[in-house]
Amino acid sequence: MRFIAFTASVLVLLTLVSKARAQGVVDGFMRGQRKASLAIIGSQSTYDTYFINKTETRNPNLGTVTTQALTLVGTYGLGYDLDLIVAAPYIRTEASAGYFPKQEGFQDVSATLRWEAFDYKFGSTRLSWLFAVGYSIPMQNYVNDALMAIGRGSQNLDGQTMLHFKARSFFVTGQYGYIRRGQVSLDRQVNYYDPSQLNLYSSTKANVPDVTELIVRAGIVTKWCNVDVWAQRQTPYNEGTNIGPGIPFPTNAVGFTRVGATAYLRLLKQFGLTAGYNTTLDGRNTGKSTQINGGIVIGHWTANN
16 A cells, blocks of 8 residues: 555656646747747646556545646747747646645746758648757756655756648648756655666766657648647656655656647637647556646747748
8 A cells, every 4th residue: 555655646746747748849830030929828637547667557545636737838930940939837736635735836947949950842732851959947946756746857958850741731740859857856865776767876866767759740720720639659768767665756767658639729810729638548657647728829820820
């Protein structure tokens, strides 16, 4: 019972970072020189089933874990082929059972540069090759190794490459990325450690496993609306650890397969609404969550380009 209660808490921590990223704030549509957009998106995810390593389980002493987030995403076209994307989430998470204290606060602010390296047009079709590099850092010194933590607390470097194909209203985008995660400080002495995961000279320093990420998205873009479906696969690059007593939360290797859909409706020239849904199909050391989200978009969105 002690082991099950312990494992539940890590799952909240491990799902939050991916929730803040959604299926990735970077897509294949360039904003355009001196064009900008601001999205304010609220989301709620829940789960009552989770994975210990890759084994699905449930804990009645945890109940249902609910995570709510409010995320601001701003995009600005520095040039016709270069965009700056900044995102910042505020997160709150709690469990419906047990005595796990609710946690909330600002998580990690991220900044990403997206560059369209190649753009080839032939008739009504268009093929683009893009690259993106991003960096994220915690906005506050939140607890990262405790029950109901809102994040890992690591500084991350994110590199991606994308192929974006558009034919009239239809588009498909494939992107692959690598996320390099920095070392984090723990507020306790670690009794268990793996040399590949912990600093050999200190038992209070831990390395968060890096991950690779594959996202495929397809949909329809018109002047007044966007609709797309997507699939996301995140895989641990380092061996990492699995959930267990005494193991630091941040060192666990997290992976998942997630599918979802997103819609955008343009109401005015530079104002619209967005909504989405996604669910987790399988995973490793993470919750089997379902998420809904919705928000407003001000400025030039993909449908405007």
